[in-house]
Amino acid sequence: MHVVLSGYYGFHNVGDEAILFSIIQALKSHKPDIEITVLSNDPEYTEKTYSVEAINRWDVKAIFSLMRKADGLISGGGSLLQDITGMKSIPYYTGIIKIAQTLNKPVFVYAQGMGPITKPINKWITKSIMNKVTYLSVRDEDSRNLLEEIGVKNEISLVPDPVMGLAADTFSNTWVQKQNFERPFISVSVRDWPSDVDYKAKIAGALDDLSRSGYDIVFIPMHGEHDDHTSKEIAGMMQEKSEIAPYDAEIQEKISIIGQSELLVGMRLHALIFSAISHTPFVALSYDPKIDAFSGICSQPVAGHVTEDNWGSQDVTRKVNALLEDKTRTVHDLQQKVSPLQTAAVHTAETVIRRLS
Incomplete structure (x- = not known):
């Protein structure tokens, strides 16, 4: 089994790195032989730190090639789908999901925090993509309410932030x-x-x-x-x-x-x-x-x-x-x-x- 992880990884933000660490730990606890490749801003650091494979998160050609061979995509956790810190986040992360969906790969939205989403176009993009993912989970009630408000009909699971699983x-x-x-x-x-x-x-x-x-x-x-x-x-x-x-x-x-x-x-x-x-x-x-x-x-x-x-x-x-x-x-x-x-x-x-x- 081979999964690809997409998130705000390789930027040396302890919170997001803790999310990555937690997800890797949790996946390996259930399936020790799982293969994991991370889309990272700093692939060398990610590989060295977490003992996984990593590729450049901006290399679209390499991501397409990787997704063709993978069994699925995990998007998250963290606050990925929001437009308060810039306009690139939603197009980027939904774009990665769209690549997986185009290749008929299952997509798992993993304990994300949604929003704030202020622009109508970003609400529409988020709704369209989230309605087609295989599994959709968020880390708080406000995130679930936001998705329902913008028209997401997919089942939404409420789960803890992955870092909560660390001992x-x-x-x-x-x-x-x-x-x-x-x-x-x-x-x-x-x-x-x-x-x-x-x-x-x-x-x-x-x-x-x-x-x-x-x-x-x-x-x-x-x-x-x-x-x-x-x-x-x-x-x-x-x-x-x-x-x-x-x-x-x-x-x-x-x-x-x-x-x-x-x-x-x-x-x-x-x-x-x-x-x-x-x-x-x-x-x-x-x-x-x-x-x-x-x-x-x-x-x-x-x-x-x-x-x-x-x-x-x-x-x-x-x-x-x-x-x-x-x-x-x-x-x-x-x-x-x-x-x-x-x-x-x-x-x-x-x-x-x-x-x-």
């Missing part, structure tokens, strides 16, 4: 021990986002308050140098000392660092997911509906939206303190929410394997 307690890191922290620490995941609101100053103020109340502050850059830059920017706004974990640390190490923290204050979705699978409480700062959706699934608070000026530093610290006031209960409640999702996350791969067999 966080099997990962470790040496970085934390080397820092010799004398106090418990709070992990922080931030990203740049266009906004008229000075949300970075609000975050810096909250982190200063938390530092003064007895916590060390550790930034975890999720998207390589991009988030490293934003982390340094916010750290520079702080009056108190903070640390920044290596931006090029492996996925497993970043999960482990977040898991050792008291709590995460996070913007990046997969930082929140890393926190959830580690049963570490989190306070989210939202820039996208997917953040609100996942926080709701885990019953963890959203302190504010980075494009809205109706929250402040005190809202972040208040929600952090509320979660940590009875941490034992907070962790227990989070575990009760997350554990069923961790079990269910690997079933998506099982469904794909079964329908390809």
